[in-house]
Amino acid sequence: MAAKETNFKCLMCGHEYVGMFDPQNVTERTCPKCRSNSVRKMPGKTADVED
C-alpha cells in the first residue's frame, strides 16, 4: 500500500498538519512546530488543515 496524505495532530501544542502516512513503513513522527512526538494520526480522510 502506498503512502497517503493524512491529517496529524500534535497533542502537546495542538498543531494540525498534513503529512504522508504509509502503514507498511512506519516512521518516527515529530511535530514540526514543537518537536514533540505525541503526534496523533487523525482518523478519517484528509481534511483541510494547515499544511
Add this chain to the structure above:
Amino acid sequence: MTYSEVEAVSGFVGNFNVTVRKKARYVDPTACTSCAECAKVCPVAVPDEYQQGFSSRKAIYIPFPQAVPSSYILDMDNCLGNNPIACGKCADVCEKKCIDYDDQDERVKIEVGVIITATGMDVYDPTEYDEYGYTRYDNVITSMEFERLICAGGPTEGHFIRPSDRQIPKTIGFIQCVGSRSRDGRGNPYCSNICCMNTVKDTLLLCDHYPGVEAKVFYMDIRAFGKGFEDLYMRSKEEGVKYIRGIPGEVVEDPASGNLVLTVENTTTGKLEKHELELLVLAQGVIPRKDNDVIKKLLTLSSTSDGFIMESHPKLKPVDAPTKGIYIAGCVESPKDVKDSVTQAGAAAARASILLNAGKTKIEAITSLVDPEKCNYCGVCSKVCPYNAIVAADKKTKKLPVIIQAACAGCGACAAECTQDAIIMRHFRDEQILAQIEALLSVEPHKHLVTFACNWCSYAGGDNAGTARLQYPTDCRLIRTMCSGRVDQKFIFHAFKHGAPMVLVSGCHFSDCHYINAVHWTQKRMDRVWNKLDKLGIRPDRLILEWISAAEGQKFAKVMRELESRVKQVTAEEIEHTMKLLAEQDGKGKKKKNTAGREAEVKV
C-alpha cells in the same frame, strides 16, 4: 565462497540455516590457469568497473587482480550469447577446456552457528553537486577515480594524467566533504570519517611522484584524529600542500585549456578567491550499501537513521547485532578506515568464537511464554515479533505458537499485542505491571504522572537527567519496561481507571530501537489508544508519547516539566469522570463475557 550471494537465512543463534547462491562462473576455477588466452580472443569490450570506467575489459575476465580464486569468469550479460553459442572463441582457445557454457547457478545450504556481516559500503555519487561540474567537465574526478589513475596497477600504469588531454596536471585541487556533513538536503549529514586522511595521503603521493606539483585542499575541517594522522597532515603541509579553509561555491571550465576556475570564500582571510586548477578531485563520502535493506531483511537487523546497520549497544556491544548470533564488522556498521575495520573484524571473530567454543549460549530470563489456556491461535504474536522468534500458530490444527527461547530478546511486543493475554512476559508480567500502577497511584493519584520508560533509552535518559543534576518535578512515577513495545493498552487504561491524570509512554527513537523495530508497534498502539480514548469521551491529550534517548537527559527533564503543568490542569472532576467511564466500560465488558460464557454453556 566468492561470487556468491546469500539468498535466505532461517533459524536462530547456534542453528542458522543459510542458503547461498553460487553464481555460474562458466569457467572451471580448479582448471583455469589464468593464462588470459580467452580474454585475448574475446570480441566484447565493456567499461571496466574496477578501473572506474577508465579502461575496458572483456566479457571473459578476472574482476580485479587480487580476486580469489584467481580464475576467469564469463560475464553472461555482456557475452554474445551461450544459448545458442554465438561466438565460442574463448572455448576454442582454452587448452584446459575449462569453459562450460551450460554452467548453472548452484544453491548451497549450510548450517552455521554464528554469522558475521561485513558487507561494506558504497561511495557517494557527486552528480547532484552540479556546481562542481562532475558530469560536465572531464577534469573533475572523484577520489576513487584518482586512486585508479595514480595506482601502478591502474589504467595508466600509475602515470597520473588528466582525462581531457592526457597531460600530467601541475595544479590539482581537492574539495573535501562532498556528500558528507551536508545539511542542505544533498548528500548526507554525517562525517564519512575517511576522506580527510585519504586526501592527505593522496597529496603526499602526488608530492612523492611529481615533485613540484601544486596541490590545494579546500576543506571545512581537517579531521586528523588517530595514531600518526596529525603527523601525516603536518608532513603534507611541509611538502607544500596548501590547505584553504572554505568550500568552493562554483567551478567553471575554460574550454580552451580545459582548466578549471574555482571560486571559494577563504574563511580564514574572509576574502573571495579564484583558483585556476588543471585537475579537480572531489573527496566523495561513504554511503550505506544499496542492498542493505536486503541484508536487514535476511538477518532481521535494523539500521540507524543514516542507513548503516545498527549495533546491539554502541559502547558495550559494538560488534554484536541486535539479533543473537549475528556480528557486524567494518563499514556495514559505519564509515571507517582499514585499521578500524580490521580491529572490528578481529573483535567480531573473537565474539563469534566465544559462542562457538562454548557450544551453548546463555539467554536473559526475560523471554515470553504462551499460555495454552488463553491462546486463540490468531497468529498476531508471530507477526509482531521483530526477531521472527515465534513459530506461528495454526488455527485449523489448533497448533499453539512456539516461542524459540534462544531467539526471543524479550521486547514484549507480542505480549502487548496479544488480545487474549495469552503471552506471559517473564519478569514483566501483566500482574506485576498492573500492581506497580496501583501502588504508585495509591496515594494522591491526581498529582502523579504515570510514566512508562523503556530500559535502554528513556529510563537511561532519566538517569542522565539525574546525574547531570537537571531539575525536574518529583511527581512523575516511572515504570520500567524493557521496551516501550511492552506497554499494553490495558496498562494505560488501568492507570486512568486508578485516577492517573496523565500517562506518558516513552521509548527509544526509531533509529535507536534496541529491539529492531518493536518501537513501531508502540506508535501503532498509541494511535489505537488515542482513538479509543476519543471514542470514550476522554481527552486523548492526557496520553503523551515521547521518544527520549539515553543521551537526552535534557529532553527528559523538559518533558517532565511540561507535563507537570498539564497534570495540574486536569481537574478532580475530570479524573472522577474518567474513572467512572472506565468502570462502566469494565462492567459492560464483564457482562459481555458472562453472556458469551452462558451461550457457550448452552451450546455445549
